[in-house]
Amino acid sequence: MSEALQEVYDAVLFDLDGTVYQGSRIIPGAAEVMRELRDVRRPVRFVTNNASKTPEDVVEHLRGLGVDAEPAEVSTSAQAAARVLRERLPSGASVMIVGAPALEHEVEATGMRPVRKASGVDAVVQGHWTETGWSDLAEACLAIRAGAFWVACNVDATLPSERGQLPGNGSMVAALRAATGAEPEVAGKPEAPLFTTAAAAAGASLALVVGDRLETDIAGAVAAGLDSLAVLTGVATPGRLLVAAPAERPHYIAADLTGLSAPAGELRVGPKPGWRVRAEQDVLAVSAHDSSDQLELLRALCHFAWETGVTAVRALDEGAKAALGDLGLTPS
Structure with missing residues (x-):
């Protein structure tokens, strides 16, 4: 019998929404899996496309659900978007925020100036926030049409919740794409940097990505050259797995996170x-x-x-x- 899956890899990189929890509800077995990984000193990282929360917010939410975590273990798409902006723009550049205060904080931390109006901005950065409305999209539309550099934290069409799938940042991005004819640079999953940075931060030479969404979690792992486990607690379904494109195919499949303790050969x-x-x-x-x-x-x-x-x-x-x-x- 082969080793347990969690023993094959020297770090595990977890998606959050749809994998560890759904909104305010912990997915059964997830907290116990995290404790087991801590007990065997297996490094973990929480890699999320949700740009509406700071690492501290994510940790508070996880701890409230019974999952121990530290801010340094959290990598968000807001952080990834801020890095993209920092690489493209000079210090002090004006960046219009379409998203939560957490995204604004990450942009400001890089030395750029976050604003909420379109006038004279160098870039637009867009992340998920439940408070985003038509007026925010209208300002962003004007800025993008005027030539502002556009970064999307992610393009997830939906967001898992305990009530079902809700509109995600990708749905809002689609509205601006239709209104401007422009295409954003995507900072988070499925691009590789979010995963490669998280793996490096964990000191891993062989990390495993675990997620529920093929087009972001699994595709990001493929782009980063990392093995992946798809779980069926969120978006991925058996039917969707069968028709997965090569760039969206996991190495392993399990019902949920408890699969990490099963033999790797069985899950492959x-x-x-x-x-x-x-x-x-x-x-x-x-x-x-x-x-x-x-x-x-x-x-x-x-x-x-x-x-x-x-x-x-x-x-x-x-x-x-x-x-x-x-x-x-x-x-x-």
């Missing part, structure tokens, strides 16, 4: 002895051999779908039919 995407999967023209034919574990089947299906490009599935027996139903995959 690939053929599984308990299931028989074969490509028959335009369908993946599935039969149960010695397993009823639907996640084991999902890992096998992803392997064959990614190898062949075939994503339709067909059950050859009742065991396969039941497992595909549990995964929400409709047999052909």
